[in-house]
Amino acid sequence: MSDRVLVLGGTGWVGRLVAQAWVERGARVTVLARGDRPAPAGADLVVADRSEPGAYDAVDDVEWDEIVDISSSPGHVAQAASALGERAAHATYISSVSVYAEADRPGADERAAVVEPLGDGEPYDYARAKVACEHAAAALAVRVAVIRPGLIVGPGDPTDRFGYWPARFATATTESVLVPEAAGLRAQVIDVDDLVAFIVSSGARGFDGVLDAVGESHPLGHVLDLARDAAGHTGEVHAAPADWLERHGVAHWAGPRSLPLWLPAEVRGFAARSGAAYRAAGGGIRPLSETIARVLQDERARGVSRSRSSGLERAEELALIESFVAGR
Structure with missing residues (x-):
C-alpha cells in the first residue's frame, strides 16, 4: 500500500515541489491550501483557509503516514497539530536557520541557542514565529523532523x-x-531540489530530530x-x-x-553554518x-x-x- 501524505500549503514553491516529489515516489498525496493555485499533478487538492474554524475537517479522518507543514504562522501549525496530531505516523516541519539567536560565529550548528518564541498578541517577527511553529509542530506526530534550511535557491x-x-x-x-x-x-545556499529530496527521503524513513539543511559556505x-x-x-x-x-x-x-x-x-x-548533521543524515549538496x-x-x-x-x-x-x- 502506498504512503498517505498530507502537505499543508502544497501549492507554493517549496511545498509544491515536496508534494510532487512524494507523488513521484508513489504516494497518495493530498494538499490543503486556499485554492489560489492548482494542486500539483497527481495530488488531490482540499481547499481550506487555515485561519478559519474547521479547516482540517476534510482531512482529520485519515491515518496519514506523513504530514508536511511549512507555515510561518504559529496559530496555523498549532491548529493543525490539535486537529491531526493523532492521525500522523510522522511529520516534517520546514523551519529556517533564521531561528538562531546569534549569527556571529562561523561553524555553529543545531546546538546553538534560538530566539524566544513569538507570544500571542506580540508584533510579528519571522524568526520568533518560526520558533513558535517548531514548538507547535512537536505535537503533529509522535516522530517529528524539524528541518531548518538556509537560503533556498x-x-x-x-x-x-x-x-x-x-x-x-x-x-x-x-x-x-x-x-x-x-x-x-x-x-551559503541550499538547492531546492536537494532540500526537497532530503525532506521526502527523511520523511519516508521517519527521521526524528532537528537539523540545519545548508549547503557549502x-x-x-x-x-x-x-x-x-x-x-x-x-x-x-x-x-x-x-x-x-x-x-x-x-x-x-x-x-x-x-x-x-x-x-x-x-x-x-x-x-x-555547519552542515555536518545534514550530510551525515544523507543530505545531498x-x-x-x-x-x-x-x-x-x-x-x-x-x-x-x-x-x-x-x-x-x-x-x-x-x-x-x-x-x-x-x-x-
Whole structure:
C-alpha cells in the first residue's frame, strides 16, 4: 500500500515541489491550501483557509503516514497539530536557520541557542514565529523532523534573491555591474531540489530530530565570479565598500534597492553554518556551479531584465555606478 501524505500549503514553491516529489515516489498525496493555485499533478487538492474554524475537517479522518507543514504562522501549525496530531505516523516541519539567536560565529550548528518564541498578541517577527511553529509542530506526530534550511535557491524561486546575480550579469553583457566589496563575506545556499529530496527521503524513513539543511559556505566573491562566468559577462565590475553602499541607500540581503546575498560583516556566521548533521543524515549538496546554471536557465526563461522583488533596478544600478566612478 502506498504512503498517505498530507502537505499543508502544497501549492507554493517549496511545498509544491515536496508534494510532487512524494507523488513521484508513489504516494497518495493530498494538499490543503486556499485554492489560489492548482494542486500539483497527481495530488488531490482540499481547499481550506487555515485561519478559519474547521479547516482540517476534510482531512482529520485519515491515518496519514506523513504530514508536511511549512507555515510561518504559529496559530496555523498549532491548529493543525490539535486537529491531526493523532492521525500522523510522522511529520516534517520546514523551519529556517533564521531561528538562531546569534549569527556571529562561523561553524555553529543545531546546538546553538534560538530566539524566544513569538507570544500571542506580540508584533510579528519571522524568526520568533518560526520558533513558535517548531514548538507547535512537536505535537503533529509522535516522530517529528524539524528541518531548518538556509537560503533556498533554484528554478522558480519567487524571492528573486539568488537569481538576481546571474540575471544581472546576463543583462549587462558588456556593460558595468555593481557588486559589494566581498572581502571576508560569505554566501551559503541550499538547492531546492536537494532540500526537497532530503525532506521526502527523511520523511519516508521517519527521521526524528532537528537539523540545519545548508549547503557549502563559499566566499561571496567566488559566488559572484561563478555567476558572472555562467552568464558570460565581459563588462567592468565595480566593487563598492559597505559604507558607500549604505550611504547611498542600498540595502543588505533582499528587497527593493538591495544587493542580494550581501550581509553586514557582524553577522558573518549566518552564511557559514555547519552542515555536518545534514550530510551525515544523507543530505545531498550539488556543485554550486550546477545550481547557478539551473538558475540562469530559469532566469532566461522568465526574463533576465524583468523587475524583481529583490535587487537594484538596472537604472538605479547605472546611476549608482556613475556616482561611484565619479567619487561621489
